[in-house]
Amino acid sequence: MLDMARAGRSVLLIAPTGAGKTLSGFLPSLIDLATSNHPRTVTRGRRVVRRGIHTLYISPLKALAVDVARNVERPIADMGLSVRIETRTGDTPQHKRQRQKIDPPDILMTTPEQLELLIASREADELFGDLSTIVFDELHALVTSKRGDLLALGLARLRKLAPDLRAVGLSATVSNPQELRAWLVPQGPDPDGVIADPAELVMVSGGAAPDITILKSDDRIPWAGHSARYAFPDLYQALKRAKLTLIFVNTRSQAEVVFQELWSLNEDHLKIALHHGSLDVGQRRKVEAAMAAGGLDAVVATSTLDLGIDWGDVDLVVHVGAPKGASRLAQRIGRANHRMDEPSRALLVPANRFEVLECQAALDANYIGDQDTPPIRPGALDVLAQHVLGCAVAAPFRADDLFLEVTSTYPYRNLDRATFDQVLAFVATGGYALKTYERYARIRLTKDGTWRVSNPQIAQIWRLNVGTIVEMPMMKVRLVSSLKRLSAFGGRVLGEMEEYFFETMLQGDTFLFGGEVLRFEAIHENSAIVTRTLDKNPRIPSYMGGKFPLSTFLAEKVRSILSDPSQWSRLPAQVSDWLEIQAQVSELPGRDNLLVETFPRGDRFYMVVYPFEGRLAHQTLGMLLTRRLERMKAKPMGFVASDYALGIWSVEDMGSMARSGRLRLDDLFDEDMLGDDLDAWMADSYLLKRTFRNCAVIAGLIEQRHPGQEKSGRQVTVSSDLIYDVLRSHEPDHILLKATWADASAGLLDIGRLGVMLARIRGRITHRDLEQISPLAVPVMLDIGKESVPGEADESLLASAADDLIAEAMRSHSAPPQ
């Protein structure tokens, strides 16, 4: 590391958690600051000013920035160096931020959003003119999101201000370090994607191999579901043996269930706490403090506790539910014992039989060192729009210069000029064909050929809205003692939850929140009013779908276990029996084919397919297949998607239709479904509208916050759904629709993955027309009725409800039958 620093080389350091990665990132800077002669002031032109920042440290979490600052201050004090380290986050008081601009520290620890604000400030030249090094912590976690795009643009800007800037990336093990190495250095105009001179790579191999086991239980492993209730008695025993256990789950509602169940078993009065993003901040801080002080025995947590913060003495990491992506698993296991020489202990608790397979696959992957992270996607256009306005806020710019700067970043290296100009037009006046907004332009091309911000308020609004994290409309959860007191308005705020969670709830529905069962009473203003209930079993299915779909990499591993009976002996007997019966009555999905099963059940006919491409891609496939089956006259009635399979049911016998040739499976699964069918469905898709809202907020079409009225979420002035409808009908090629489409394809609709799957299985569809449900189909069939896809078929539901009322009214008015 030191050699490369001396040579001025950018470098990617890959090391397992606990290897002292963060400190090694800083060491060259500390040595430089300590050894060379660094005057406190420098001369710029005719002025003498304070020396700028020497090293910037960027972390994805503000808590991590604060924590790392503390950890680096210790060696500095020990060595007696006079190096000033400070943090700057959203929580830093205004007076300190002001002072930091005039009198910058040697090392500044901050977040991507704060960096974007700083480079747009008037003092940017002074602050960053002397910058020697920028360190990105947890780079692998930063670069795959829109925050990574914003950060890449920020890095390009810093290089402008400090041409000799050296970038250092710190990362956990990743499958493709080439991308990260390229991300750190400027890109040439090279559309082929060959990186001429990437950052140097330093790899520190792992210490002791982690000791990972899958929880063995004599209880029956369920077919479906996500609660893992069967395993809790065994899990509880494991907690008792460990000193401090971290129990990770995939969703908040799962956290609630696990927490509640463990407490019901807690005869030994273990101190078990709950930590997830919906809980009140004060509550979360209390848990974190208790953990650091060693006052807890176990913490049930979601990803809010995910990234490398070193708290307390965790000696066991438990993962309940499928780990979804193997690299997430590695990250989480890294939490146990932050020391290189001792193996981390981890316990996997699959919640159902498919998850047993997934855990086994993840376990294999971890041992052989395979890691998967999603590839870095082309930079998002909404983020670019935000940055372009930021650049104008910073100083007047020439479009040609900015284009070169933007395309020097890894995510935007292939951006074409026409699209860039479209983004520029969007920032200026909305970029519409109808040019009525010219007089209100936010930025204007002036006579000297530069673009400038029209007025100071534009800059103010931009500053308030910087960032790529869009808040979902949230509702406060308010507890009242009885509904009679509702009008008095009040009650204790327990936390916040996404508005959409309550949209499908009826008064009297019960759900888990903050470790207790609550009864939903009403929506009042911006709050969901709840009361306590004695009901032990919440009625609302607590599983709202995992946040992370099964990764491509893990899916392939699961398929390979399924298709190779020699591997089944490693699985619990219940699971291998299940697979063997499947092999007898039907067959198992292969590595490359697509298994389609059809069978009757009750008065319906079912089709179950097993693509293993994750819930999002399956949902999209379900939407498209039902449209096609409708046209093919199979009268489909609904579908259900899991991470592994997709089940469709219909009035007509799809099995016999396929046998008689009236339904050709090759046609049904033809890739052309991604054309017109997709387009038609998208027009009114709820998922797409949600994606559009995110893009519109990030791009600055809709403000989250306006000066003087710091609003968030629902108070957006024009509903994004209305804007979306107008845009689709009037300007289907608008830049924001492009951004939405790119997002949705990779995100909520996962079209990219669906496309790859359809191409892979072409000509390789295996159809099994069965007399009854197969063992492998049971899990997805059990999900029917538990998960619904919102936003579709509203009109027909409305019509039938209204018609029912009419029919009811007619009956009560007509004479009783004789």
Place this chain on the structure above:
Amino acid sequence: MTARLVRVCKPDLDPLTGAIECAVSGETLTLLADGALWWASERTLVVSDLHLEKGSRMAMRGQFVPPYDTELTLSRVERLVSALSPLRVISLGDAFDDVGGAERLDVSVLERLKAMQSGLDWIWIAGNHDPHIKADIGGIQTDEIALGSLVFRHEPTRGEAIGEIAGHLHPAARVFLGPKSVRRRCFAGDDNRLILPAMGAYTNGLSVTSDAFSGLFQHATMTVGLLGEGRVYAFPRRMLFV
């Protein structure tokens, strides 16, 4: 308010398709799927809260929402006027999103607006967003107007008001339909009073269960007419989301 479906099997262009009829203060009124009100016996068309030029008003503060809202909203009104041939059109207030809105109208749009007014009485009722319209947009401007047993004004009055037809609140309602709920703009009324939905392309809705609506309707007879695609769906208060 008791509602009756008018007819469902008419060609798409007929604005009466999917409309429902109801009685307010003894007058028979037709609630159109476009969100406007048709008083057939008086040949009077009532539209509310058009909020024209909301897009340009947003643009003035740096939010460039698509500049097509005025055109879209006006086209809806045009379609109703040409299909129903009313003798009178009442705009129930907030026709413009702000006082300066009328002056920002595109010349061609202004011409269309005036052309629509030929051969009929056009009444602009003042709203809180557009208390006075300075630009020449034709028609008569007034605070309220009484016709037969009905009175038309922008803001509904607190307490009892028999025969009041108002706008201002942008009513919307959420109805439960088995596993899910659907939220739409709606008419809200009982036997005495009717509040029209906002027709503007960029107008948001306010839930009829929110405080702003309390005391306006008789709980037992209150009905909402939810706007669907080419049809109004009537639901009683009890089916709405609290």
